[in-house]
């Protein structure tokens with residue numbers, strides 16, 4: 673079965689806009705989350721934010737594979753962050769590329785789950801990274817924005833070259849050499 677959604681790729685303006693707060697949790701949102709979870713698993717990725725499938729709303733789905741299944745976080749906010757942690761970070765919207773990026777190691781996150789309950793929790797390391805990365809998407813921020821000038825120039829060049837090669841061309845060598853998890 674093919675994914676319900678096509679994941680939007682860097683260059684798509686929808687990835688650069690600030691998404692709106694979710695005001696209603698209804699059947700439509702539940703269905704959307706189910707379809708996004710399927711799209712995330714098939715990608716495969718550990719998380720997927722609504723703007724990545726063209727939906728300008730503040731929520732994302734994720735599953736770190738710890739056995740809890742997929743989760744949904746709506747209107748998330750990072751209320752505290754602490755420490756520093758470097759992690760080789762990738763993005764389903766910036767395919768085939770990854771970068772060592774330093775971000776806070778721990779974050780405190782609040783938001784709403786799909787049942788409408790308020791949630792509040794601490795996240796560390798990979799979970800904290802996922803939260804920060806997905807929340808960035810809701811603000812129109814991509815991991816490219818966390819690079820220094822030289823890294824960003826290189827990355828943009830690679831993206832342009834890939835665009836010129838066309839979507840039908842397979843570029844197997846473009847996969848990250850270090851095969852850690854891709855966040856989305």
Ligand code: ZN
Nearest residue numbers: 763764765856
């Ligand atoms: Zn991403």
